[in-house]
Amino acid sequence: MLTRFLKQHTGPLTRDLVQEPGHFGLGKIPSRLMPSSAATSICGYCATGCQLKIHLDENGEAINLSPQAGYPVNLGMACPKGWQALDPLDSPDRATAPLLRDAAGNLVETDWATALDTFTTRLKGIREKHGRDSVAFLSTGQIPFEEMSLLGCLFKFGMGFLHCDANTRQCMATAVTAYKQSFGFDAPPATYADFEESDVIVLVGANLCIAHPILWQRVMRNQRNPDIIVIDPRATETAQAATRHIALKPKGDLALLYALAHCIIRDGRVDEKSLANTEGFAEFAGFLKDYSPAAMAGRTGQTVETIEALARTVSDPDKRVSWWWTMGVNQSHEGVRTAQAIINLCLITGNIGKPGTGPNSITGQCNAMGSRLFSNTTSLVGGHDFSNAAHREKVAQGLGIPVENIPSEYSMAYDEILAAAESGKIKGLWIVATNPFHSWINSGRLAALREKLEFLVVQDMYRTTESAQVADLVLPAAGWGEKDGCFINSERRIGTLKAVRRAPGLALSDFRIFRLIAHSWGCGDLFSEWTHPEAAFKLLRDLTKDRPCDITGIEDYAMIDRLGGVQWPFPKGSEVSQVANLQSRRLFEDGVFHTPDKKARLLFSPPADLPEPPDFEFPYTLLTGRGTSSQWHTQTRTGKSDILRKLYPEHIYLEIHPADARKLGVKDGDVVNIRSRRGDIEAAVYVAPTVQRGQVFMPMHYRQVNQLTHSAFDPHSRQPNYKACAVAITRKKG
Template sequence: MTEMLTQLLRPRQGPTTAELVQEPGRFGLGRVPSRVAPVATARSVCGFCATGCGLKVHLGPVGNALNLSPDSAYPVNLGMACPKGWEALAPLAATDRATTPLLRDPASGELRPTDWSTALNTFAARMKAVQEKHGKHSISFLSTGQIPTEEMALLGALFKFGMGGLHADSNTRQCMATAATAYKQAFGFDAPPYTYADFEESDVLVFMGANPAIAHPIMWQRVMRNPHDPRIVVIDPRRTETAMAATDHYAVAPKGDLWLLYGVTHELITRGWIDRDFVDAHTTGFAELSTFIADYSPERCATESGISAKRIRELATMIHRGKAVSFWWTMGVNQGHQSTRLTHALINLALLTGNIGRPGTGANSITGQCNAMGSRLFGNTTSLLGGRDFANPQHRADVAHLLAIPEEVIPSEPSLAYDQIIDGIESGTIRGLWVIATNPAHSWIHQGRFAALREKLDFLVVQDMYATTETARIADLVLPAAGWGEKDGTFVNSERRIGVTRKVTRAPGQALADFSIFKLIAEAWGCGAMFEAWSSPEATFKLLARLSADQPCDFSGITDYPFLQDAGGIQWPYPASSDRVAPPANTALNRLAPARPTATADVYQERRLFNDGRFFTPDQRARLLFEAPAPAPESPDESFPFWLNTGRGSSAQWHTGTRTDKSPVLRKLAPKRVYVEINPDDAAQLGIHNAEPVTIRSRRASITATAAVTPTVAPGQVFMPMHFAGVNQLTYAAFDPHSRQPSYKACAVSVGRT
């Protein structure tokens, strides 16, 4: 460990201009005046959201980043970038970066700087002490969707195979667990079927619980490029920015969304507006669904959904008449008490009408975090590496063989989910917690509960770019980590495209890449030899490529980072043995993206799944799944008369603002204070005026916000952006029974003048 640590922390000489031109991503960056002309460019995938845009980082003569610009040759964003992408370098220069390990002094109770050797030995000694006292499964980690796939895989393998841990999850549980669960149940694998070109090929696009104009601006720009004059349908209780630009807005009642989709399904089936040939050949469960849906007439569903029977029939007609219909959703669907079945209702509509596997079609989840898909497949938390099943003996044997490790170190039991880990802290079964690149003291539902449980932990470690997050401030040990742009790796975006993120600057002080920290912890723990082959991020990528072989996510045909980067990213599957063909000449990608070399045209093709009607289930048929709507766990009443909805408030904010708040530009673009949107009629009745302070109360907490009086929310509803501290003090901790994803989107509150 000492030798490895010395090498990682050794100062290095600056690169020459020649070295920069040849390998710009290897070298760290300093600060120079912006008037200096760039001499080289490093290409990297953005580290904010799962759109996965390509960026060009322009480097000065001593390897310093001067600025960046969107990559016009990258097939995702085609030369566009949102405000976060333009400002991606700013968070790296923040003054509150964690630059040295911090250890809490038992005498003063304060976090004090320490050296890496002490920090690593303390980590190993105290985590082992927790295991010896409370059992080997009494330690846990909560990770992220923001670090590269190689780091996620090493973390999960280290924790479960090397440290003997079991219970681990990531903050993708907060955003994508529902989509992953629904895809697995319906398709047999966590497999979003689409490509971004489908935004431009559809003649009907249905967005449910999604506001891409704000949350995924580059995806919305792809929609705006659609040449087919499409019908754009938005299903959302709030009149979002996307709804304002749509052709049709269905202002569904809070938690009335499943009723609406069942009413549409009833209309399609009873009128015979389904692709019966496709249904019979490629699905199971149609007879059962037909019997179930008979009770969900548009008239009955109108009462519960808040949408008239006439409009329900109009939506069914639109779907029936569309030649290429695509269904899109994100957090407004995923974050609900019955979210998995709501997702299945969307998947059912695509399957029933044969709108899958063809250009412009699909049941398409829009992912949140930049590498949530990498986490879902390789985080080694809810699934074994490569989307395998921990409970499957053959899967465990395959992984053990590929990694040359004893099969018995691979657990066969499932991990607790995020909320169950929190419950385990409360019950005393989880006593040591390691938090990596996430901030649960701010972001977890019913926020106050996490802080209250802190005292029940024997040892809390936070590994992060910043020592100032709410979670880092209550830690026993803080490990300073490098951020995006300070390390190499790969991300997997919403359309399954694997892209390279490059090191274009050195991390400040003694901060290290998470990959290096995990390697050092393995050495300190005494299991370093198990991860000898995981020598670098690129070596690990090659290992993961071999692990992916013969899985639905097979990308064993990708040889190395340069191959991947030259390709502009590659969608899985890309198996080594595939018969590859050039993309059709009339696709939207080829119309809009720059010309590609003919010799490697197979690399750039759009990889739309299920075009052959074969799914990843044992019988290769998709499952039509359903369940009766259940009432919301908490509804408005006389004391708390409003529905509270939460979501993204600005394209210049990201999650809890840990990084976006570091950019002066983004701070100017985003709202500065927490606000609550309230309908003018409700505001008038309560005597509330625009821009004045109000108090929002739930059964759990009370916070103050600025009133934003606006008709974008319906009477009886209020909306608050999720980015601000305090909002999640109000939310109610209900969870979908299948995905264990929390229901951030509906709780009861009162609003009054302060």
């Protein structure tokens, strides 16, 4: 039965369709790409969502690319990663066939029939022995949301498991939770046009020049001569280009934001109209009495005068003030309350729902917003709630599945899944398009965790990732450029990506792999309508009806392309003119939110101490972040490009203040040992006044860094605190 299905859907097992000229993944080159000499696709790196123009040869295969002129996101621009987006597809370490660990402990090539039978037999055996809570998956924000949703629905509704999460937990969980609690829904209100329409732009823990260079170019297009304020411990590239740098103490951001709100309320610089649309102002004002600039100066590292001046700037009623944050806020032990402190400032000053304003999170991964709405991990697919019976009934009816297949319980979060694996509760783990054995905080724990697992499956486009190397089974997946689907960027804009290359060897799109698994598992009939990504898109589109993310007005992929992407919401009956090409839309212009009483919530709690402050034994605070605009996450893809590798240092390095370098007796290029309570590594010294005394910085892209980081988590979002931990530094002898 399985062999017949494989022949129907992948061609003969010894001659997969992906090897035949003129085919992509499991089908022929889409007619829309032939005989045209170009296609468009959204870049697969960060969540800026740039559109690229992909140039095709006579066979319809991509040969090079350029940024798409006129697209409302990047306006004809691209960063180094975008220009080299095709390079990772040609890497010699691509996974081109399933790999199965043999009795001798080696990963050896096998066929799809054997791989699928092994996958099904092993995981069903674990479930039968240990129950439905014994298997979990960890997924990604870097595959199309059609694939994400098929995975989540298959795992929960078809295979009958519960626990799953995506690596957006490392990226955007803080922003998601903050928006849900404050607005009643995960609803980032901004549009990128606000960068160009603000009078004051405040960037908190956001190094746009490096992490989101196209968004920095949008800032540079602003003709209003904006005051650009960067709040960051480091003098980052963005801080150096700004008009004002607030050199904060590490994790002093929440105290600073409360001090600003204290000044604004004390001086009566609030917007009464906006306050009428909020709940909790009296309680918030009372709470802030203890957060005067004088009381918070020591905690923030700022003078009273600096705090007072900043408070006046961000509450000027004649200025449009926008706030933007990224991982410097999100990856924190108190990130949710910090994000909500930004939201609170916007609400009390009326800087929301108007051009050039808003509390705006900038997403890290290309499809983190798609994961938030459609992955079926923490939220029920389509922006619904697992605990809501009406939502479960709606989803069941829309997808044609029994309502009893939909769990009412929530999954464990990423860190809780790994902790359950450490304790022996999770016995089987399926990792899809992510690399936690490199990227997870305090990564040394995963080696011990691996020994507790009975079965580890890694589904990825490369066989050489740290996670794939320790797997029992590796499923070879197609990458960006080898499949169709949609991404959703930070401004809620849905854009399409296209298959413009053949996946190598026996590699298949994640969408097709999930369909094969569904059939092998015996639940393929539940997903019979999920025939291809666009069919899945239409199922998901219809599920969003009457939700804040309603996109029922989108007809098909062609409409998305024709309109230059579509921002949600776009319910059926919406005027197409609202989204025509360069038109952009922001949320909450009417002051109505998604809470039961339609009012936003002002939420707050006292700042917590730094989880691991420096001390006598570990006197330095290690900060982490992006290194260069040509590096991406664990360098799994950017490391495959000869050009990109030339744009950043090959070896790991440590930025250290000149005074600290003199104290340690080190200079540029010297090798030092960096030790935390969890491990020790070596790195070359880079003496730089961009870090403050007592602080050091390392780029997060190098595999060694997360051997040092500290396992602290935000209590509301469960997002890890990657940004600050205590370390000791010694010069390497010899």
